[in-house]
Amino acid sequence: MNERHAGKIVAHYERHASDWDADRRSCGWNDKKWHDRFVALLHNGARVLDLGCGGGMPVACNVVAHGMWVTGVDSSPSLIALCRERLPDQEWIVADMRGLRLPRVFEGILAWDSYFHLDPVDQRSMFEVFAAHARQGTILMFNTGPTFGEAVGSYRGDPLYHSSLDPSEYRQLLARYDLELIDHSIEDPQVGGRTVWLARGR
Template structure:
């Protein structure tokens, strides 16, 4: 497949440009609820959760907060972070690129839902060191990917939206190499809008 990774450079700009329209389109339907419940079942009460690509904080971070957890949300879009701060001022919201995040903190849960898969394949490989950096023994990691290795181009309000994925085998190896055990993985889950979801725990 032709390398389309040049389009990845525009992702942050697109989410800044269309932040409010995307948030409205996304809506409040929590189709991820079953996976979020599984994720939460593996972490302690009143946990610290790192949400990479948090958007406006709704509906995912909102659900985590409702369950009694504290959220540190990270997003590259200043508009998304402004909305998140407005929605949940008591939580911690950081405008930065997840690849460059530098925090002296460990988390019991790390979430990269519909965000990690906008990175190039090489950047995805490098992110596993980031996941480990913020994890302690028992930390639960959940992220979405594509179902197979490759690049895909979508559309957001007329702008080209880049996605990439590694192979399932490579994700499993990267998780293993960084001390994670796969708890559950499902490709193109029909009960979750066709998402491919990975749930792993740090050993």
């Protein structure tokens, strides 16, 4: 059953694009603490790859406000349209992040509130995507569940899939792809209970 729901994430976000965007903007930015940490590790003019960028609010807008450039990737054409309207000078791409292969690297990579919708197999293979777009010193930040498992919640009456690897496996993947762990927080109460990984390319 979880495999079936995992395959519906792309359609889910396109179907609920306007609701997701409105809810994200209206519920308050309780995860700002980690995004402030992320941008503080980057320099003015840095290039940031935002995987699963949604409508660009508030994350991409915050990156741009700090003098950086964003390449945002999302599978939802409707959400990318919102990004283009809000931040027309940035780069926006309609694509599935699992198959992304851009011919350049970035100083920062985000996979925030998006990576955890992938099933365990795709989560593992995403590290190849991270590594393909990183160089020495690249800052990577993503969030996951606290322990290995899959869960199906709901959003506006539709099933919504999440999964997580075991923390030990994330550490192994980071090491395998030459990403040094800077910080890790499990179910951080200050950011809505998110489990966060912050790493740097070696």
